[in-house]
Amino acid sequence: MSQRSDLRRRRVRLESEWSRWVPRMKAAGSKPVGVEALRNDVTESWMRSLSSVDPARDSAPVSDGGAVHHRWDGSPLRRPVDGLAGELRGIAEDAGFVTAVTDASGTILWTCGGPTMRRRAERVNFAPGGRWDEQAMGTNALSLALRTGRPASVFSAEHLVTALHGWVCYCAPVHGPDGRILGVLDMSTTWDRSNPLAMATVRTLVATIESRLRTELPRQARPHPEHTGPVSLTCLGSEQARRDGVPLALRPRQVEILTLLALEPDGFSPERLREALYGDRAVTASTFKAEISHLRRALDGGIATRRYALTVPVSCDAAEVLRALAQGDTETALRLYRGPLLPRSEAPGIEEWRTHLEVSVREAVMASDSPEHALRYGERAPYDTEVHEHALRLLDARDPRRALAAGRLATALRD
Template identity: 85%
Template sequence: MSHSSDLRRRRATLESEWSRLVPQMRTAGSRPSGAAALRPDVTESWVRSLSSVDPNRDSAPVSDEEVHHRWSGSPLRRPVGDLADELRTIAEDAGFVTAVTDESGTILWTCGGRTMRRRAERVNFAPGGRWDEQAMGTNALSLALRTGRPSSVFSAEHLVTALHGWVCYCAPVHGPDGRVLGVLDMSTTWDRSNPLAMSTVRSLVATVEARLRTEPQLVPRDTPGPVRLTCLGAETAVRDGVPLLLRPRQLEILTLLALEPDGYAPERLREAVYGDRAVSASTFKAEISHLRRALDGGVSTRRYALTTPVSCDATDVLRALRDGDTDTALRLYRGPLLPRSQAPGIEEWRTHLEVAVREAVLASARPEHALRYGERAPYDVEVHEHALRLLDPRDTRRALAAGRLTSALRH
């Protein structure tokens, strides 16, 4: 029998067992008999989880704490950052998404190809998501944290049905004192299940643990806070209340890296910054080096990506639009992206943001959205017409929208 048909048969068996046993467990509150197709650690975790987790929930809850600060202070940040290029390559080549959590099961860092990362974000397998047993039920991360041993969970072994399309391979990361500091997980769709993935996870964890043992000074003491990048209608980067001394070109690079969490191959980033301009490799590398020093080493080598927390108003706008929160998107969208920049990559993102916000406004049934956006787009006839369609005939704001429309038509 082929590997793929064997996986399909295994998945069908587990789905059948889940459908039969989970309703019984919810009623009886104990592990039922006759669950031979399931591992004991899975059914025992189901029983524990059902007291706090609805199997029909669609995504992991979000931690109340600021995840950027937690990652900045994590002893895993620097060893994982040193391996970031290798982790990204493995994840992208094999079609996985990789995550690192703290000891509580909160995800602090992820990487992977764009398609898998977006799929993972739908279940909040992303920084800030809580994956401990009490929050998200039976999964490889929660089992590894509970047992202190590597764990894999396939398809309907997950308690939550939204995860039945996944397979996860996970191992805990132990500090030099034996304490579990977090876990490293590699996840993908069930049809890509491969026993070699667990060997890869074990090997990566062993490398991280070796770095922790040989470089104890890497445990941070006075860790600087995250960088706050403001690039919509402004051009500033601040850390702990102190502006970073970055030239316009370095701000462009920082903005591009913030907008592309998976990073850039060097040649692609160079094209995004300079386009067809004849710029020497040494000039480009000097800009990267200055930015890396300003971020205390927070840009990976070989493949350029951020390894230090950077919050950005442009990414906040995109996140709000993905969540359908037009109010927040409009509040944060204070102007075009790096308005003075002529870098091709910035111009492309600038257009993307402008179009995305405008389309959200035109799709909204709330007139205040069109009115607010119309302040920044005085010559956008369609937006003013949209405002007028939505406003009640007796609404005094119609005069404002009508005036703007008249001015736009005359322009």
């Protein structure tokens, strides 16, 4: 209780100092005398940031999502972070943090954490694609660590942007074997969970990543006899997983697991994944673990242990459909949507995702003003009268395709 009271007093004091000095700095364009009560690195960062950042902004600017995905795939930090993914997720969830990894520009490439903290973080775009360099988001731990090359923490109103005054962030830069900063590792949480041990944790994790970078480099330089390319998963209308063009020998249950992990990058607790696969069916723990072990071997160890999540890149047609829909690209979503998700599967988790995909694609078609979208979807949904009626509304009276849509509607109404 005493610690929380101390934190509250510190926050109140910083809020007061922020209200006193930031407006003056913004008006004067220079650092006024008498700011000694605050950390020098913070006030200097305020001054640099005010030329490009409005303290009232509500979230970080966002880079292109697709480009961020490719940047993470090609990042030298990807493999060492993937190797620590289980530990990073466990620490973040147990301690109530959200953890992020950026590139050298300050753009977030990867995050993990519990659902509550993730939602809070996403409100300020503390998520993949969010830009957290000083020019984009002002004073914060990530921008300070990138600028100084040293660990940094920023508490409450030390942040320039007021939307971040409810946060505390602990961050350390990750250096490559040649000394260059490759990015930063950040652990953030609400101000009332501030804990000095968090910085020690960040330093330890960064030291582990840097150690793995040093040993990874020579290993990557050697030819590898095994398949090392990304896994390609087809699960719409059919089911097959390939690596370097070679089919993986997976049983249907393992394809279900791979599909669920591809659709939920944050992963599953063992209990939740088991429920998503079997529902209320009585299945022994050894049977469940055997399926996971077989899939892990097929992926050369590409599944985290503590929390089941993929640690290797997997391209999944269902995930690409969802990504296209999120970007408003109905054309791409329809091109990729070749049928229901794993149509033979009766796993509860797959059935839930199957329904979600079907409803999402249909809603995008019904919201589209393109008759081609309605006609293409209507071919796969012959009994959906509303889709055929939608196509007829969109088609010009002289368009010969009206006959096709009218015929489909008549068939659907008759059946």
